[in-house]
Amino acid sequence: MIRSRLDPGSEEYLARREAMLAKLGELDAEHARAVAGGGGKYVERHRRRGKLLARERVELLVDADSPFLELSPLAAWGSDYPVGASVVTGIGVIEGVECVITANDPTVRGGATNPWTLRKTLRAADIALRNRLPYVNLVESGGADLPTQKEIFIPGGRVFRDLTRLSAAGVPTVALVFGNSTAGGAYVPGMSDHVVMVRDRAKVFLGGPPLVRMATGEESDDESLGGAEMHARVSGLADYLAEDEYDALRIGRRVVRSLNWRKRGVTPLPAEEPRYPAEELLGVVPEDLRVPFDPREVIARVVDASAFEEFKPLYGTSLVTGWARVHGYPVGVLANARGVLFSEESQKATQFIQLANQSRTPLVFLQNTTGYMVGRDYEQRGIIKHGAMMINAVSNSTVPHLTIVMGASYGAGNYGMCGRAFEPRFLFAWPSAKSAVMGPAQLAGVLSIVGRAAAEARGQAYDEEADAAMRAMVEAQIEAESLPFFLSGRLYDDGVIDPRDTRTVLGMCLSAVNSAPVPEPAGFGVFRP
Template structure:
């Protein structure tokens, strides 16, 4: 039996109460923004869509999925802080269809007709990445007017990636399915054109490169929607439609039957027998009070681990060495995992050595890795530079970069600088990356960044022999701190699709369990091939 983590969290303390209240406040802010995405284009456009007999994007998803099965929505806050609607006019996520875990991408026709803006493309591309890495079928629920034309300069070039992704998925043996409910025009016509299976709805679906007005302007030819690109024409004449559905419900029924006939099989998973995954000994509710409002206050990550792993059991690796990084083995919903979690914020050479060895061991054992971020980065200073902190940090980053087992990152606190990289940040392609509302991520902390700029400005003035304006320096530092604090918030980062969503800490175990299941649709295989370690 693995040792069980004993908790030292005092849930009756004032510090815990303050942390809990702060987390609940942040969660309320996140929920308010998420509600904007759920509302679509607003009551007026929702009612107009219903009057046409259309289902909403999330209603289509619900009817597509197996009854009672979970749906993990991804990037719901995409486009937050931009000129576009929160959610970026598309819903993406992973759910179970006919017993198969599938990635779903559904246009929201109530938001600017479901047209694609730069954030739509980024969000959809991320969904395609997840489908490819985890070898899950990709289902597109299409109803889109194509590109948001005023932003064409930003979407024309990256927009082509959508079509490339579909063909690459198909080439890799990952099934792609398009259910077309309404317009799929211009570039959007290539979504069904490049999908393996296509379903269109009689008298509703319209798929053409150019609609009647454009055709008339370009060629002088007069045509109507049906003869140019209607569902019946594509089913009977062009052959673009593989199935002709009578209505939306019928299209979703056909889509489910297509998935059922894919013969899609998961490789043998290393999950423990069903029913053998005990719940943590400590309640998830207590995770609300783990992270203090001031992230400079050290937090023992074992308190988080104890509330997300099976039976709170954890075999810690090198507990007395590199104490700033907690590493060890556990099971999560029956899946074996290795965990790396920051302890006191700063990573020293010992922590980097420990991480690199642990990552190698996980690869040797074909064991997925979970990274719990709370680090300000690698240690700086003359002593540490002379001690080789650069090459030791590079060793950890080397190991993370070349590791081939699935990685899952959760930003629970600070995630700054190269520490973000070493802990498998977004640039290092974790299978999934989520953030708690308490997370902060940037090049460095706001106060440190403002201080660096102040020192540089002070030195520059001294070199020029000019007086230094102290009042202006104070104002500049305050402005920089406010800017960096705003740009390091989860809402800001999630709006740019730098994570896959901001989650309630209480849902961490469930979210990671789902992601582990998704990852096991592909072989989980480690490697012994790493770059040259600068010892």
Template sequence: MTTLASTVDTNADGFAGNRAAMLDKLSELEAEHAKAVAGGGPKYTERHHSRGKLLVRERIELLLDEDAPFLELSPLAAWGSEYQVGASVVTGIGVVEGVECVLVGNDPTVRGGSSNPWTTKKIFRAGEIARKNRLPLINLVESGGADLPSQKEIFVPGGRMFRDLTQLSAAGIPTIALVFGNSTAGGAYVPGMSDHVVMISEQSKVFLGGPPLVKMATGEESDDESLGGAQMHARTSGLADYFAVDELDALRIGRDIVARLNWRKQGTAPKQEVTPPRFDDEELLGIVPAELKMPFDPREVIARVVDGSDFDEFKASYGSSLVTGWASVHGYPVGILANAQGVLFSEESQKATQFIQLANQADTPLLFLHNTTGYMVGASYEQGGIIKHGAMMINAMSNSTVPHISILMGASYGAGHYGMCGRAYEPRFLFAWPSAKSAVMGPQQLAGVLSIVARQSAAAAGKDYSEEDDAAMREAVEAQIEEESLPMFLSGRLYDDGVIDPRDTRTVVGLCLSAIHSAPVEGASGYGVFRM
């Protein structure tokens, strides 16, 4: 039998404590998400509505198919920085006329929708997702261009936005621009480099330089409409492919464009009959311990995520700190690698290497469930070849060409983060639970290492070592690393695609797998040299 059983006791004190801790973290997360949804706040929201305009999230909702899901990406971008949470842009994957598309919508209630450094990073990530997963890209444009005080961090890398649009088009991936307001200066190239452009009467303004700049540069007197209005671009310049009378008309035209793309997925279709998990996803709130040093069985998570709780475990008796096996999620086949006891030994590394190769032979996407403190250290493990065995796993994962999805559930430290397909290894999607932590190592370990090095340095110099100073240093370092390893801090820097409620894991993974199969899923035909 491959159907998983469960030993979770929902009445146990430990479960209740874990659940309470997770709910507290989710409340904090909800408060931060609310900041992104609020945009520029009531004053600018009301002013925007008073001009007869829709908010960016209202535009997205009307563009999407009725009751279609929207997988928002990077909602906490810019968290912890001087800029508004959300980075003045909304990105995500949604269904338009039955077609999964990547949507990028400027939020004009935040500094006129201008781009700061985190805005560009967020847009780059959305473009990367569109390209790798072969998803049409729709820009909902209303932006004042670069946030000028921070232009030094935007101008040079910002050109990638236009390169990405042209490369998507060259790859046969449609790009659509719905222009709801200003699209000025460099921003004018968003519609300029899109395949399909819709502009709105007396609302769209697309020009390289507005009237004040033209006056300063050439002495010419001009106005918005003659320089870049929708009528002009529809009748004279030809930049506008479609002329809309208002925002609702523009959204209707946008839907019509997608409907006529004749877009078809190139990946394998999911199974028609899908059985939900046998266990309640509500129980995911109490499975991960509040204290990550406490181990938990990842099979309990798998049993609440995969179809029918059916999991065909691979090498179940070997390398038990890493659980590997085959399952399906919403009808899509997946290979799963899930950390059990945290540490990766040589056996786990070799097991993972073989499993990843098998997944590539079978053209099967991989799902990585993180809870690892890294690869094992110590003289006996070094002598046993942990470096070369860990390198084998990282080699196999790095050169695997089937799509990867990573979910950070608990710890994701050190090279274990790399071996389990962390951000640097370009998983198609990476999400974190509120319980996750990621860093070079745990705060206590890192502070302890610094303490040992400082003691040795003092001894080598023949100096006394202050225990009081050491305690203060350790406390400060632990606090810093703790803060910098938390999911909201990392998500704010776009090291993941969002922090999700554990109960949404099955839905999020299913949406990702569906998006992934817009493109062909093909395994690697060869690898580099494996050190034996």
């Protein structure tokens, strides 16, 4: 059992807690922007048409009182597009079956696909395929947002490729069509295994009446061209004809129930709550990420019974490694203790990752790293090859990886601790997280040193005033681009979460990954450092 040394009554703890609560207030405000969709005017117009909102459709589709893990809710944050990218994606339970669910938000430009919608949709399909989760699309889309076609037309073909690959892999795809599904939007039901359309509402066609008139001179109306009843009776595209949206959702649930879906992964043991309350996670991470904190305090409030079998506790102490369970699922945990990764930590991590692969145990990475150590002594002792060894182990590990960015995620430490480029099954960030090639002050300092050396080489006096202005500008830019909202807006994670929800989120992710079979081992034994 981990014995916590956290003092929830100390001034230091209370200051950290207040700083985290302030960040969570900002997060709530940004989530509210995503929930607002296209804004009050368009939401009201949608309601006047007798239609449900995207999240209302999701809520009625999933089992009552079951959790819904929304993914990438801040997509497009900081861009010219609405927060949320006009689509809701996530993992929910339908008739006891975990499914990936996407729902177009028609209050945002009719549910049209912009560049961030595309990236978010592709991420959802990737999660469905890698974790063998049935994929349910709640469709109401005007196709591509035409002014941005140059950015979405060519890569957008992956949406249709992914649907067919899911089906080929035996992962069911279901489309519930609630309204207009034009052009690219028409191919979603066209390439799904099961299709439900709402009578008098669903309109599915490659080209609507105006386009048909322009292309062929033919006069037609919506219903005869692509109405739900036509597709149910004539074209055969619709497998089920629903009377209204509620009926479509009921039929969708029945379709999922009829799949007779079975999970192929491990069955968890009975879960035990941690000995310490999740509420205390609010005061663990310092506001200044240069100040280290003990990740065992996080582990103690996340894993079952706060039980943690630490691996090599006396070696490579800047990285904590060990075995635990989360909601009954066995996991191996790697957590940064003091930020910097030295040769010892790299070798320790490599061995631990290989051991996890031997036992087929998923890995949880808790990031708070400034990267691999630099300096003459460390270079001579082999930090490059040892860091490369760790990155090699992460890259070729075949067990599921789950990553939580708690604090700093700088430099190659982001890579060694399984950042987005290394394709963890899921990656979430806390509001305290920051990620960049290096810290803002360090990056600005490097640019200053390079500029000063260049001036000296030319025999010129160095402009100290301009240097100070440059450093301030660069620090401000890197700080802004390191923040979790900015990174989440670009889908470098699957969402920014409340630290108190970490155990729940990890439990849902572990359950999701075990819908798929346990992956085959990589084929190598353990190389001891």
